[in-house]
Amino acid sequence: MAKAPPILARVFRGPRVESAHRGMVAVADARGTLLGGCGDPDAAVYTRSTAKPFQTMPLLEAGGEKAFRLGDDEIALMCASHGGEPRHVRTAGSILRKGGFTAADLACGAHAPMHEASARELARRGDSPTALHNNCSGKHAGMLLACRLLDLPAASYAEPGHPLQRRIRATLARYAGVPESDLAVAVDGCSLPVFRLPLSALAAAYARLLSARLPGEERPAAAARARIVRAMTQSPFMVAGSGRFTTDFIAAGRGRWIGKEGAEGVYAVGLAPSSAGKAVGIAFKIEDGSARPRDAVTLDILSRLGRLPQETRRAFAAYAEPRVTNARGLEVGRIEAEVPISARAPRKAKR
Amino acid sequence: MAKAPPILARVFRGPRVESAHRGMVAVADARGTLLGGCGDPDAAVYTRSTAKPFQTMPLLEAGGEKAFRLGDDEIALMCASHGGEPRHVRTAGSILRKGGFTAADLACGAHAPMHEASARELARRGDSPTALHNNCSGKHAGMLLACRLLDLPAASYAEPGHPLQRRIRATLARYAGVPESDLAVAVDGCSLPVFRLPLSALAAAYARLLSARLPGEERPAAAARARIVRAMTQSPFMVAGSGRFTTDFIAAGRGRWIGKEGAEGVYAVGLAPSSAGKAVGIAFKIEDGSARPRDAVTLDILSRLGRLPQETRRAFAAYAEPRVTNARGLEVGRIEAEVPISARAPRKAKR
Numbered sequence: 001m002a003k004a005p006p007i008l009a010r011v012f013r014g015p016r017v018e019s020a021h022r023g024m025v026a027v028a029d030a031r032g033t034l035l036g037g038c039g040d041p042d043a044a045v046y047t048r049s050t051a052k053p054f055q056t057m058p059l060l061e062a063g064g065e066k067a068f069r070l071g072d073d074e075i076a077l078m079c080a081s082h083g084g085e086p087r088h089v090r091t092a093g094s095i096l097r098k099g100g101f102t103a104a105d106l107a108c109g110a111h112a113p114m115h116e117a118s119a120r121e122l123a124r125r126g127d128s129p130t131a132l133h134n135n136c137s138g139k140h141a142g143m144l145l146a147c148r149l150l151d152l153p154a155a156s157y158a159e160p161g162h163p164l165q166r167r168i169r170a171t172l173a174r175y176a177g178v179p180e181s182d183l184a185v186a187v188d189g190c191s192l193p194v195f196r197l198p199l200s201a202l203a204a205a206y207a208r209l210l211s212a213r214l215p216g217e218e219r220p221a222a223a224a225r226a227r228i229v230r231a232m233t234q235s236p237f238m239v240a241g242s243g244r245f246t247t248d249f250i251a252a253g254r255g256r257w258i259g260k261e262g263a264e265g266v267y268a269v270g271l272a273p274s275s276a277g278k279a280v281g282i283a284f285k286i287e288d289g290s291a292r293p294r295d296a297v298t299l300d301i302l303s304r305l306g307r308l309p310q311e312t313r314r315a316f317a318a319y320a321e322p323r324v325t326n327a328r329g330l331e332v333g334r335i336e337a338e339v340p341i342s343a344r345a346p347r348k349a350k351r
Numbered sequence: 352m353a354k355a356p357p358i359l360a361r362v363f364r365g366p367r368v369e370s371a372h373r374g375m376v377a378v379a380d381a382r383g384t385l386l387g388g389c390g391d392p393d394a395a396v397y398t399r400s401t402a403k404p405f406q407t408m409p410l411l412e413a414g415g416e417k418a419f420r421l422g423d424d425e426i427a428l429m430c431a432s433h434g435g436e437p438r439h440v441r442t443a444g445s446i447l448r449k450g451g452f453t454a455a456d457l458a459c460g461a462h463a464p465m466h467e468a469s470a471r472e473l474a475r476r477g478d479s480p481t482a483l484h485n486n487c488s489g490k491h492a493g494m495l496l497a498c499r500l501l502d503l504p505a506a507s508y509a510e511p512g513h514p515l516q517r518r519i520r521a522t523l524a525r526y527a528g529v530p531e532s533d534l535a536v537a538v539d540g541c542s543l544p545v546f547r548l549p550l551s552a553l554a555a556a557y558a559r560l561l562s563a564r565l566p567g568e569e570r571p572a573a574a575a576r577a578r579i580v581r582a583m584t585q586s587p588f589m590v591a592g593s594g595r596f597t598t599d600f601i602a603a604g605r606g607r608w609i610g611k612e613g614a615e616g617v618y619a620v621g622l623a624p625s626s627a628g629k630a631v632g633i634a635f636k637i638e639d640g641s642a643r644p645r646d647a648v649t650l651d652i653l654s655r656l657g658r659l660p661q662e663t664r665r666a667f668a669a670y671a672e673p674r675v676t677n678a679r680g681l682e683v684g685r686i687e688a689e690v691p692i693s694a695r696a697p698r699k700a701k702r
Contacts, residue, residue, distance in 0.1 A: 004355030004373070011615075011640060013397055013537045013538075013545070014535075014536075014537030014538065015537075016395070016397075016535060016537065016547060018396075018397050018615055018640065019615050019616065019637075019638065019639055019640030020638055020639065021639050022355070022373070022638075022639075044367070045369075046364055046367075046369050107679070108678060108679070109677065109678030109679030109680070110678065111678045120474050123471050123474035123475055124474055124475065124477055126475055134678055184365075184367060185365075186364045186365030186366075186367065186683065186684070187364075187365065187677065187681060187683040188677070188683070189677045189678055189683070190677065190678055191677055191678070191679050191681060194364070196367060264362075264364075264369050264370050265370065286370075286639075287370065287371055287373075287639075288370055288371065288372050288373070288638075288639035288641055289362060289369065289370030289641075289643075290639055290640075290641060292640075326460065326538065326539070326540045326541065326542055327459060327460030327461065327462045327485055327540055327541055327542070328458070328459070328460030328542050329460070330538060330542060332537065332538040332539070332540070333537070
């Protein structure tokens with residue numbers, strides 16, 4: 001039996017620990033060198049929504065930005081796990097219209113908006129959620145545009161064997177530095193193929209996403225990923241939404257980083273090359289799949305890597321050490337992240 | 352650092368594990384003998400709502416059933432983490448009225464009904480949830496009756512130093528076989544004191560709750576706990592609600608067992624004495640606090656103890672091996688409980 005991953009965060013009730021979240025962390029550079037981590041940094045994980053920037057690349061590589069006059073909001077929404085707020089829903093609709101599609105063409109299924117006030121407002125009006133409210137609607141709408149642009153069948157775009165999905169898989173494999181045949185595929189929450197790869201490879205993929213240039217990379221690919229990063233940093237609201245860590249975190253970075261959550265406790269961060277150094281990617285997985293400790297764990301890792309400016313740490317206190325409150329709003333506990341990452345003797349990340 | 356508890360359940364996506372839930376389990380008899388378990392069965396845990404039957408005892412010990420003409424539904428609701436469905440809300444109101452109280456006297460705070468359709472219906476009508484919808488409203492209403500009956504101040508009933516809360520703490524300590532001074536106290540989700548004790552002591556408390564007779568126990572206490580168990584088994588809907596494992600599980604037991612969930616992944620089961628043997632208590636805690644694997648873990652433990660009838664196991668397939676479905680309702684994975692409990696050389700449970 002594999003060794004248990006270490007505790008990354010503890011949930012206190014009063015002065016005592018009530019629950020704990022374990023997980024594994026990988027920190028890597030664009031060469032695929034593992035710079036640090038804890039637990040098994042090569043553990044196989046499903047990328048879930050951390051793959052979205054790579055799933056959006058084929059559309060932009062093929063010239064989708066010009067062809068459909070896409071702006072920051074639209075490109076950012078394609079990379080989003082959005083809250084289903086009215087602006088998200090309108091933007092998803094606008095992407096669809098540019099390809100002559102409607103919500104009925106989306107294969108993602110409907111779920112209530114993740115943004116609670118928007119969900120309540122929908123319920124108050126007696127309306128049912130549609131596929132546009134699905135947190136993945138932007139990604140799906142972008143894939144439909146890619147089908148239009150590349151003259152691929154749109155009805156079957158979500159099938160694992162569809163040429164667009166094969167192209168996406170090849171893109172992710174390339175940036176993760178993993179042979180395509182090693183990427184196991186399952187079905188995601190939104191019915192698209194979801195990929196499984198070593199956590200260290202996901203970290204390396206985010207380092208590459210943020211890198212200035214990559215050896216052997218073709219120009220359209222380099223332009224596509226730079227455009228995606230720019231859209232996410234210019235339009236962080238579209239990447240998640242109101243009151244969401246990812247949105248506030250990207251906004252606070254002002255171009256220095258991006259962050260992206262995935263279901264089941266996955267998170268990935270890409271740090272842009274600093275004046276002194278190179279791009280760095282971070283990926284972690286909460287073993288139990290909980291999103292609860294994710295924000296605090298992200299900030300603790302950045303802090304330990306010396307990449308979290310003091311003013312951001314202060315402004316993000318509510319994310320870094322979340323209070324546990326009860327039904328009357330009384331503070332009854334807190335969440336404390338303490339991630340035992342260690343710098344490692346650099347070695348190649350697992351392929 | 353304490354050894355990591357073992358994995359109790361795995362969450363699969365396709366054929367591969369995506370997430371895992373660890374935890375500790377204790378199985379004990381009414382003498383406090385530990386019969387089996389895994390992880391650290393003496394780990395200190397907050398009981399959360401598994402304490403509710405014991406929190407209700409003082410009211411019944413003092414003659415509350417007769418004084419307020421309480422029926423199964425009302426007593427069961429006092430031991431409930433209910434869904435806030437209309438029947439629950441009405442019953443909570445009826446308990447309150449019997450003592451001349453209203454919802455304004457409840458200290459539990461308001462939250463949206465746990466039962467989703469009831470929450471949606473409330474939102475559709477534009478109504479806000481009240482303290483009656485709080486899953487703990489029955490317990491709180493019962494405490495107000497106890498104050499009325501015992502002539503204690505009602506306004507401060509939720510304070511840890513209140514005479515009723517001190518009586519409750521003594522009751523739980525007695526049934527758990529733990530010195531009262533060892534019961535650490537914090538604040539629960541509903542603002543009441545919540546108690547911390549060894550998991551093995553919680554298991555023993557549930558064995559005692561279901562026992563025929565206990566040495567040295569006074570008659571009113573014995574009658575009170577028998578009445579509580581009868582109410583829970585006669586009125587399982589009130590203990591949880593529609594589509595809830597605890598309700599269906601208690602109903603399927605037809606008097607042979609009770610089960611009660613607590614927040615943060617706690618669960619306790621009391622097995623009535625079988626023709627062959629004695630009462631048994633089971634308690635477990637999911638380390639990460641998740642409720643997700645709880646039903647499957649409960650059934651797996653009972654099955655391994657040889658206490659789950661084949662027909663119940665078959666009827667409970669959806670609880671025993673829950674399917675993971677996505678936004679389109681496609682089955683994309685499953686949860687598999689595999690609890691490595693071992694029978695142990697019997698020893699005294701930790702005091």
